[in-house]
Structures are given as structure tokens and as C-alpha cells.
Amino acid sequence: MPRTHSRNTRANRTASPATPPIPTLRDPRFSQSLERGLAVLRCFRQGRTVLGISDLATELDMSRSTTHRYVLTLSELGYLEQQASRKYRLGHRAADVGMAALNSLDVRRHAQSLLDELRESTSSTVGLAVLDGAEIVCVDRTSGSESGKAEVHLGVGVGSRLPVHCTAAGKLLLAYIPEFEQRVVLAETKLAKHGPNTITSKRQLREELEEIGSSGLAIANGEFAAELCAIAAPVRDEAGDVVAAVGLADHGSIASLLKLSPFLISAADDISQSLGYGRDSE
Numbered sequence: 001m002p003r004t005h006s007r008n009t010r011a012n013r014t015a016s017p018a019t020p021p022i023p024t025l026r027d028p029r030f031s032q033s034l035e036r037g038l039a040v041l042r043c044f045r046q047g048r049t050v051l052g053i054s055d056l057a058t059e060l061d062m063s064r065s066t067t068h069r070y071v072l073t074l075s076e077l078g079y080l081e082q083q084a085s086r087k088y089r090l091g092h093r094a095a096d097v098g099m100a101a102l103n104s105l106d107v108r109r110h111a112q113s114l115l116d117e118l119r120e121s122t123s124s125t126v127g128l129a130v131l132d133g134a135e136i137v138c139v140d141r142t143s144g145s146e147s148g149k150a151e152v153h154l155g156v157g158v159g160s161r162l163p164v165h166c167t168a169a170g171k172l173l174l175a176y177i178p179e180f181e182q183r184v185v186l187a188e189t190k191l192a193k194h195g196p197n198t199i200t201s202k203r204q205l206r207e208e209l210e211e212i213g214s215s216g217l218a219i220a221n222g223e224f225a226a227e228l229c230a231i232a233a234p235v236r237d238e239a240g241d242v243v244a245a246v247g248l249a250d251h252g253s254i255a256s257l258l259k260l261s262p263f264l265i266s267a268a269d270d271i272s273q274s275l276g277y278g279r280d281s282e
Contacts, residue, residue, distance in 0.1 A: 036062070040070050041079060044090050045135075045161050052087040107235060107244045108139045110274040115140055115246070118267040122260045124248040128235075131173040134189040135161040136245070144250060162224070165191050165205055166198045168232035169245035172218035175209040176234060176242035182209070197222040217261060218245070221254040229254040231261055233268035238276030246271065 043051060043059050057067040071088060074080040078093035111128050119126040119142050128140040138160045156162065164170030164185070174182060191200045199205045212218045218232045231254075232247035246268045250257055 036060070036066075037070050037074060040067070040074060041090070041094060044094075050083060050085070050087045050089050052085075055087075107237075107271070107275065111140060111235070111244075111246070111271045114267050114270050114274070115142060118246070118248075118263060119144065121263045122248055124250045124257065124260065127169065127247045127249065128244055129162075129167075129169040129173070129232075129247065130244050131164070131170075131177065132161070134164055134185050136164060136167060136170045136173060137161055139244070163189075163192065163194070165189060166194045166220060166223040167247075168218040168220040168230035168249075169247045171205075171209060171220065172212055172232040172234060172245045173242065175212040175218070195222045195225045195228065199223065217265070219254060219258075227251050229257045231257055231264060233261075233265050234272075235268050236272040236275070236277040240277060243275070244271075 039060055040056060043056055048055075053064055053068050053071060056062075056071065057064045060067065071080060075082060075088070075091070078091045080088045080094070081091040082088055107130070108128060115126050115128060122144075124144045126140075126142050126144075127138055129136040129138050131137075138156060138158055141156065141158055141160075162170060164174045174185060177185075186202055186206070191198070191202065191205065193200055199208065216234060220228075220230045220232075222228065224230070228249060228251060230247055230249040232245040234242040235244040235246055237243045246264060248257060248260055248264050
């Protein structure tokens with residue numbers, strides 16, 4: 001699910017999220033209309049699931065009439081649905097494409113049974129996430145199973161996008177990307193406060209990323225939401241690159257959750273091995 005950071009969709013200003021914004025020459029067959037239509041769909045994300053024409057026009061830096069034309073086309077095709085409020089949300093066609101993309105991920109396919117075992121072993125909410133620019137995408141998520149334990153909902157599910165700086169999985173994945181990519185992401189990311197302990201200093205975040213890179217375990221204690229604790233461990237592919245993060249989340253104390261870290265690390269290692277990674281060859 002590629003995602004660009006720039007809100008301006010003009011051809012000479014579009015940049016990859018992993019590289020500095022430099023002018024590039026595009027293939028003459030490139031369709032700017034298709035690019036703009038997809039940009040409309042990308043506006044709908046966690047916390048912004050229902051948007052009006054004026055919201056979309058402002059975010060995309062397009063006129064209301066142009067935005068309206070793209071929205072009407074996407075609605076006719078089933079990728080957007082108009083609500084009673086006359087605002088729009090993603091339609092069933094968009095959901096079909098999103099789920100097809102998630103189901104095609106090798107890491108998700110290899111991880112599903114191991115994630116189920118991890119949930120049974122820990123009774124905590126279990127998640128699998130991949131990095132996409134300054135956000136993570138939840139490619140799998142299952143609520144805790146223990147009777148009477150508060151479930152971790154918060155509107156987060158498969159396909160949700162969450163900020164990297166206040167989630168355990170996000171910080172872990174950010175810690176393992178190349179340094180120049182990390183600098184670009186941090187430069188373009190506003191460290192908005194989500195929970196009482198959200199890190200809002202980029203210097204402090206960089207220091208924590210260094211610690212995560214050394215320890216192989218990320219912690220978020222009340223950073224995404226009050227009283228929500230989470231830990232995450234890396235999943236590696238055959239080349240040894242970190243391609244995903246497995247996480248545990250629960251309400252309560254971080255000390256209690258850390259006691260479950262051996263189960264988490266074991267599951268992450270098992271998923272890595274299923275992807276062809278061998279620790280002995282590292």
C-alpha cells in the first residue's frame with residue numbers, strides 16, 4: 001500500500017516517502033488523472049474516515065469543482081460512498097482492494113497461525129504491522145482472549161494506519177530502516193501528542209530508536225492512549241532485513257506486559273524463520 005507524504009500532487013513535486021523531494025522526469029504515459037483519483041482515496045485514513053468535498057479539496061490543493069468530479073467518479077465505481085451528511089467514506093470496492101493487498105503479503109500469510117498461538121499464550125491483543133512512510137499499517141490484529149480482560153479496541157483493526165512515533169511497532173520499524181530514510185521520515189513527521197506519555201521531542205525519539213536498534217525490543221507505555229501498553233519485536237526476511245513488527249498490547253502495567261516478551265520474541269523468530277531467515281547465518 002504505497003503512500004506519498006506530499007499533499008501536492010503536481011508531477012514535478014511528487015516524491016517517494018523514502019527519498020528527499022527532488023524533481024524527476026516521468027514517463028509520458030503517466031496518468032495524472034489516475035494519480036489524483038488515488039490521492040483522493042488516500043485522504044481517508046485513521047481518524048479521518050468521513051470527509052466532505054471541501055476537506056478533500058483543501059488537503060489535495062485542488063479546486064472544489066475538480067475534487068467533486070473525481071469524487072463523483074469514484075462514487076459511481078463503488079470506491080466511495082456518500083453519507084446522509086453528504087460527506088463521503090470509503091466504499092466496498094476500496095475495501096476489496098485493500099484486503100486483497102493485505103492477503104497478498106507473504107509475511108501475513110506466514111504469520112497467521114503463529115499469531116494465533118501467541119494470542120493464546122499471552123491472552124493479549126496481538127498485532128502484525130509493516131512500515132509505510134511515517135505510518136504503520138496493521139496487516140493483522142486479534143484482540144486478547146482472557147475472560148474479563150479489557151479489550152484493546154480504540155478503533156484499530158486490520159488495515160488501520162497509525163503514527164510511527166507513539167506506537168511500539170512504529171518505533172521498532174523506524175529504528176531498523178537505513179539512517180538516511182529515518183532522517184527523512186523524522187523531518188517530515190510532526191510528533192503529535194496522542195497519549196499522556198507521547199514522545200514529542202525528535203532528539204528524545206532518536207535516542208530511543210538507537211536503544212531499540214541495540215535491544216531488538218520496542219516499548220510504548222501510555223504513548224498512543226492512556227493506560228495502553230505495547231511491546232514489539234522484529235520480523236526479518238531471508239536477507240535479514242526487518243520487514244514487519246509483531247506486537248503485544250494491553251491495558252495495565254508495562255512491567256506485566258514485559259514478562260510476556262519471551263513469547264513475543266519467540267513468535268517473531270518463528271515468523272522470521274518461516275520467511276527464510278536463519279539467525280545462525282547472520
